[in-house]
Amino acid sequence: MLFVQIPGYKKTADLQAVSSSSKPLPVLVAVSIFPSRWLLYFYRCTYLLLAACLLLIIFPWLITNIAWAILLVAGWWGLWRGYRYQQKDLFAGELGFESGEWLLKAVGVTGKYQLAGEVLCWPLLIILPLRELDTRKCRYLLIANDSLSPVDGARLRTWLRVCLKPKT
Structure with missing residues (x-):
């Protein structure tokens, strides 16, 4: 039996190559969420x-x-x-993502959260299931299409689709 070395194959692991699932997610600049009439x-x-x-x-x-x-x-x-x-329970304030934590800012109070489930991203509605880091209390953040400016809405949807796509 003949063993042939595959071109470009390295026997030792490259320390520079890091799997995409272990890379930190990029920062999401705070988007302003307004009360939704819808x-x-x-x-x-x-x-x-x-x-x-x-x-x-x-x-x-x-x-x-x-x-x-x-x-x-x-x-x-x-x-x-x-x-x-x-x-x-409807949220109005700012939403951001930084160093692995979701930040909700409303009326001078900042809360730190982490994802508690799958994110729903429809054209009219975004649902973020968040769990508060301090109290472990779960909260579903409902963001309607009319509660975001067009620029903030596009930025948030793009970030969610690119950064939170399922790892296969």
Whole structure:
């Protein structure tokens, strides 16, 4: 059996060659995120439809018993609390990536996060699942297309597609 050396093959590992998965990701200059009107209208319509569905489901029994009216009011109150919680959780501020950490800056407070799952990057919406480094609490950052300027949106989408592509 004949052994032939392959041209360009090195028997020893080259110290200069580093795998792409171990290279640090480049810095993402902070992008400004503004309150999204699209997400606001989406949440309003969704919660209004849920309230209307709750009324339609309970309406036949509403007239016969006062307990159903109390149940309807309690359901609407729960929907209102959920809606207020969603509105409070919408982010407006700056998002950046530096030295392996995501930085969220809002109203003078800076939080450090790391990715907690797969990133969703659609034309109308970007969802970043982030985990806070200090408390380990998970947060889903929803970024609608209208909450970014065209330049910031293009820069963020390009960075996400190039830097966070799956390693095969």
